[in-house]
Amino acid sequence: MKFIILAVLLAMFIAFVVMVVKAAKQWRWYHITSAVIAMLLAIILLFPTAGVLKSRQAWHKIKEDLEGRLANVEDENRLLQYGDGGGATGGEGLKALSLKLSNLGTEAGRRWRSLAFGGADPSGQITLRANTAPAVPGEPAPAADAAAGPLVPVGLVVYGFAEGKFRDLEQPVPMVYLGEFKVIASQPNVVTIAPTFPLEQNQLDAINSGRAVSWSLYEMLPLDGHEPFIAEGSKADEDNILGRVDDELVNMILRANREESNKETIANYLRDGQRGSPEDPAARWVKVRFDKKYTIDVDSPEQRGALEGGFFDNNGRAVDSSLQRADGGSITFAVGDELVVKEEAAKLLIDQEKVASLVDTYYLRPLNDYRYVLRRIRLQISELDVRIAEMQYEKQVLDAAIAATLGMLEKGQEEKLKLEQDLAQHQVENVALKEFFDEVREDLRQMKEATSVLYRDNFVKLRQIQQLAAAATLTDT
Numbered sequence: 001m002k003f004i005i006l007a008v009l010l011a012m013f014i015a016f017v018v019m020v021v022k023a024a025k026q027w028r029w030y031h032i033t034s035a036v037i038a039m040l041l042a043i044i045l046l047f048p049t050a051g052v053l054k055s056r057q058a059w060h061k062i063k064e065d066l067e068g069r070l071a072n073v074e075d076e077n078r079l080l081q082y083g084d085g086g087g088a089t090g091g092e093g094l095k096a097l098s099l100k101l102s103n104l105g106t107e108a109g110r111r112w113r114s115l116a117f118g119g120a121d122p123s124g125q126i127t128l129r130a131n132t133a134p135a136v137p138g139e140p141a142p143a144a145d146a147a148a149g150p151l152v153p154v155g156l157v158v159y160g161f162a163e164g165k166f167r168d169l170e171q172p173v174p175m176v177y178l179g180e181f182k183v184i185a186s187q188p189n190v191v192t193i194a195p196t197f198p199l200e201q202n203q204l205d206a207i208n209s210g211r212a213v214s215w216s217l218y219e220m221l222p223l224d225g226h227e228p229f230i231a232e233g234s235k236a237d238e239d240n241i242l243g244r245v246d247d248e249l250v251n252m253i254l255r256a257n258r259e260e261s262n263k264e265t266i267a268n269y270l271r272d273g274q275r276g277s278p279e280d281p282a283a284r285w286v287k288v289r290f291d292k293k294y295t296i297d298v299d300s301p302e303q304r305g306a307l308e309g310g311f312f313d314n315n316g317r318a319v320d321s322s323l324q325r326a327d328g329g330s331i332t333f334a335v336g337d338e339l340v341v342k343e344e345a346a347k348l349l350i351d352q353e354k355v356a357s358l359v360d361t362y363y364l365r366p367l368n369d370y371r372y373v374l375r376r377i378r379l380q381i382s383e384l385d386v387r388i389a390e391m392q393y394e395k396q397v398l399d400a401a402i403a404a405t406l407g408m409l410e411k412g413q414e415e416k417l418k419l420e421q422d423l424a425q426h427q428v429e430n431v432a433l434k435e436f437f438d439e440v441r442e443d444l445r446q447m448k449e450a451t452s453v454l455y456r457d458n459f460v461k462l463r464q465i466q467q468l469a470a471a472a473t474l475t476d477t
Helices: 002-023 029-082 094-108 201-208 247-253 263-270 343-352 370-476
Strands: 111-120 126-129 157-164 173-186 190-195 214-218 284-290 294-297 330-333 338-342 356-363
Touching: 002 029, 029 094, 111 157, 111 190, 173 201, 173 214, 247 263, 284 343, 338 343, 338 356, 343 356
Parallel strands: none
Antiparallel strands: 111 126, 111 214, 126 190, 157 173, 157 214, 173 190, 284 338, 284 356, 294 330
């Protein structure tokens, strides 16, 4: 290409020289000088112009690449912000995840993470220290601000968890429940807590064994839910309204491989959301389809915080401002809309209101209210402790009775042995007596026979004497 351009320039230069030579007869010197200078400038400026064009072409290509990258970044940013709900992945965007995180944060209340265990005193008070690691590696940690307020409000009742590593997560998460505590003292980087109830043995073991090195404090106990146990990417269908349950996660959390695990509870978690009509009314949910337009009030006119009595009133309407709707506090269902409700609400819509029809029945695991579950478990443990004390006392009584019985048995064995010896001696004596009795009886028999013989002899002799006596009398007369 370069040689072609040089050939063209050379041809133009030769043509220019020929034209100037032929026009020299009619031109004056300044005409020729101007033309020569213009030709030289054109040739000289041609190279900078070519460089400029080449540079512009390169910058234009860079501009097009940047515009393409900008479009891709904008698409990625839109995808990250709003997700790909209409695509094949069906992923959620940052805004939706932020909303979910905000809802979780509202449900959990205030929380203090990654508190280092600082030890416990004999009275049971525990010291926790905030993480003072430097924000920038290699730089010293910032000093605590003396004017800053306490780390945790004094007097607040909090719930402690031991943090640990979970699968596919770098950030430590709560793993072991350590009990309910009350904040005794608090500084900007240190907080002292004391248990509101005596800790259970497993909680004491977790603290004393060093497994509770990193703590989390929660203002409220976490709420139970269905979604945390659903497999990532799973979608709801007619057979399971929640999606496929992550059986690996359930088995790992509930420790299905251990003998002491509750198989029935694990089965309830794995069955969550499946089609069917369970025997437990609390787990029986019904999908209904609206045949008429229907409006339901979901917000209560009363407003209060969740810490003042829960998120909902007695009718199930939201009282916490974070849960209430901004469009009047009611929801309207159009004809054909489907809704999954408890069996009682379904009967109300189908049989009484007559605005919906039955579609199907599903099993939904009854959720746990850990505030009451933990207290109920504590009461059960207290009752079991009392029962254990009673059983131990009864065991002591039984042990004493068994010991007395063993003593009596031992004494009875001794008496039995003596009686057996007496029986053996008695049997020997009985045999001897029997032999002696037989001898005496034989002697008596022989004596009786001899006596009988003598008696007969005596009787005969008596008769003879009587006869002799009678004969003697007759003779004397």
